[in-house]
Amino acid sequence: MATRIVEPEAGPRSKRAAILAAAVDCFGETSFEATKWSTVAERVGIGQTALYHYFESKTHCLLTIMRLELQRSHDKFTEATEDVTDPTEALRAAIRAAYDVSDHEVLQMRILHNHMDLLSGPRKSKREEAERVEARKLVQLVERDWMNLLVRGMSMGVFPLRDAQLLGASVLGLIVSVWRWYRPSGPTPLSEIGELIEGACVRMVAT
Amino acid sequence: MATRIVEPEAGPRSKRAAILAAAVDCFGETSFEATKWSTVAERVGIGQTALYHYFESKTHCLLTIMRLELQRSHDKFTEATEDVTDPTEALRAAIRAAYDVSDHEVLQMRILHNHMDLLSGPRKSKREEAERVEARKLVQLVERDWMNLLVRGMSMGVFPLRDAQLLGASVLGLIVSVWRWYRPSGPTPLSEIGELIEGACVRMVAT
DNA sequence: GATCAACCTGAGTTCAGTTCAATTCGGTGA
DNA sequence: TCACCGAATTGAACTGAACTCAGGTTGATC
Structure with missing residues (x-):
């Protein structure tokens, strides 16, 4: 499918x-x-x-960039977590993977999250709409990636029981919020940001 | 000033x-x-x-909406926290205030956070630039609001010591991430979302 | 060296945002 | 009562960036 x-x-x-x-x-x-x-x-x-x-249009190009970035994010999540059985370690691995990116990928993240709203409404042209639909699917896939991770931890008794969908969306929201303000030229290195967020997420989920 | x-x-x-x-x-x-x-x-x-x-332009109108919303957010934060001495309670109060909004204000939040990137670059026309500069100031004010709250909690020994600026940005990022997907017509009531986020933030900051 | 598809172009169209010159509206003071 | 003035409004014209079109190049393949 x-x-x-x-x-x-x-x-x-x-x-x-x-x-x-x-x-x-x-x-x-x-x-x-x-x-x-x-x-x-x-x-x-x-x-x-x-x-x-x-490309059919400027927007079609944008949507393509967004889809490719989503595909990359999903693939990287999968790759980082597939061999990790302990839920807390899997969570940590996923977050580290999320911030293990090149400068070019930082730009793609920025573009993606600055135009998420494009994915809600339908598009007029065929190819744009195809990209949009595919991107939306990938968004849901990524959301499910994170939710499943939480569900697994909860059912194993490692994470306290909470609304996994809502909590997953929150974790994801927290992680990607960085791309709105982070600049490689800025004062704080990405590694430091990643570590703080990693700690924050673990506390949020596992406490 | x-x-x-x-x-x-x-x-x-x-x-x-x-x-x-x-x-x-x-x-x-x-x-x-x-x-x-x-x-x-x-x-x-x-x-x-x-x-x-x-309005000088469509964008000028947008920037005005954004500035007004930022002003509202800052005022509401101040009002909600000024009489609360206990840092954890102040944090909770601030978050509850953040989600105590009308449907119209939900739209304003959505507009604001979907166009934050507008505030980074300078504008060509005078009045647009004035609004932009003012909005940027307010963004920094709001960021400082949250950071100060954390600093206070840390110096009182209630919150563990961490990079308050980064953690503040994270808390704020988590809170506002909701406005990207929340719809009043959706399945989850805002009160429920607010409670989950409130818990998550307290764990993030106070654990 | 003919053919075909991929690739590219200059000239022209469209359309939303914007400007401009001119007009109406409604309150104020003589 | 009426002349006046600035706020508010308008229709017609302009702008510029996205896009279309009708055709021209290139180069791999037979």
């Missing part, structure tokens, strides 16, 4: 990847609304209209 | 308040980007161009 969108296979002279990378830089640093679509084209070294060979 | 922007005094036939109310409804339900500025005008019952008598 959970069918991934097939990434258009890269013809050897495809600039899709380059466009996505440039768009992440622009949208992440300047904001989606404020960056001109034509600026992205310039950076890649093609005319504005060539963009429409790869 | 902290000089509030003087609200343009309402001439008796001013439609400013009506425009703000309509804009909150539109921006909150349909999203800022997707609602046409002219739709707001329609709702109020005036021509599109009349809007420019009150």
